[in-house]
Amino acid sequence: MRLTTDTPEFNVQSDPSTRGTWGIFSTCLSTLIICVWTAVHVDTPAQRSLLWSILVKLGWMIIGLFAPELLLLLAYRQWAAAQGLMQPLLDHNSNERQFQSPWTLTHAFYACMGGYAFDFPEVKEADSVISPYGIKFLVNHFPHLLPEVSDDNICDRDQGSSLAKTISLVQLLWFCVNCASRRTQGLPISLLEVTTLAHAICMFVTYLFWFDKPLDVNGPTLIADTPEARQVCALIIKTTFETALYDMPNLPKGVNNDQVLLRPNSSLQSFILGDAVPGVEGVYRSGLATPLLYAMYGIPHFIGWNAVFPTSIEQTLWRTATIFITGWGVILCIAVILIFRLYPHPKWSLIHVLIAFYGAASVYVVTESLRQLFYLPPGAYELPSWSNYWPHFS
Secondary structure: OOOOOOOOOOOOOOOOOEOOHHHHHHHHHHHHHHHHHHHOOOOOOOOOOHHHHHHHHHHHHHHHHHOHHHHHHHHHHHHHHHHHHHHHHHHHHHOOOOOOOOOOHHHHHHHHOOOEEEOOOOOOOOOEEEOHHHHHHHHHHOHHHOOOOOHHHHHHHEOOOHHHHHHHHHHHHHHHHHHHHHHHOOOOOOHHHHHHHHHHHHHHHHHHHOOOOOOOEOOOEEEOOOHHHHHHHHHHHHHHOOOOOOOOOOOOOOOOHHHOOEEOOOOHHHHHOOOOOOOHHHHHHHOOHHHHHHHHHHHHHHHHOOOOOOOHHHHHHHHHHHHHHHOHHHHHHHHHHHHHHHOOOOOOHHHHHHHHHHHHHHHHHHHHHHHHOOOOOHHHHEOOOOHHHOOOOO
16 A cells, blocks of 8 residues: 655635625624624613613614614713713812712713612612712712712723723724725625614714713612711702602703702613603704714715615615705704794694604615615625725624
8 A cells, every 4th residue: 555645735715705695784784783782881770680781781782773873862962961070070179078089081971870879778779870960969069978989990890891892893993994995996885884884883983972981880889878868868859859850751840850860770761762862952952963963874874875776766765865864963953943932832743753754764774775785786796805804793
């Protein structure tokens, strides 16, 4: 028997230069899930089960997947609230209480997201979370009641993973550069990629607004049950007229939601709808930010203006929806201001109609993005020359 001494020939094979329908879909889906999961920073939960925390996170993810502009607007408003809380927190050192750990924007976010709560055994929800306005009240009048919390303590409560954030940013950067590379090389971009790009941009800016906000904090810092704490809590309750103090549909005239000092951290609605949908005052406070943030989601859809559509009607609907989504912030502000000024007792039927149109436009954009995936031109399946060599998920 003759033994061969031939050695295998060294060989390197390039990856395919094309992609398939499933490859496009899975890449967009993985990019969306990774970016939304790491971008969402839910408020500090009350002492609840792991299942409840997961449901809250999933609720936010659904908003991030189907209405990223709402999540972006909420992130901006929370960032603005944290910035507004910074000065009172910094000024506390000039008062009677001297904190050892300097207050940072992380502390302000921690306070705004429900990081402090009274701990009274008989309270139905086990603890009552203090609102940002309530934190200002305590800092100005009872700073000694606030427990000492350092950045390290907050980070210990923060279950977020730096690795997960890094992976998300790498995936997001790869996707954006990949879309830009396809444009420069004259390769068509699917509408699903256009929609994913719009989501990715919103998630990236959302992440910037929430950069200093702790991620997945597992519980609030409790203010000990002392006679003075009970007196202060009673004073707060008396000040805000109710015991269910965050979402009060019948506030006395002259008292607005910003003046609520305490809020129960109880319902899924408070996590998802309480801060995400701006009212009249929210639109005024957001100012120019509302149109700009909504436009940030709509503008990328113009990339698909001249894309290949199954029918010309679908192309017209896409263009109409793109214009409406991009201008939604301006339309909303004008409608709210006009209704508020023209009618002493405004009826919100017009707003409801506009919201219905906006919802229909958003649903159509997503639906058409999926439908067009099966009518792509041949060039849409070609890959940019470098894309296979960038680490990413697909």
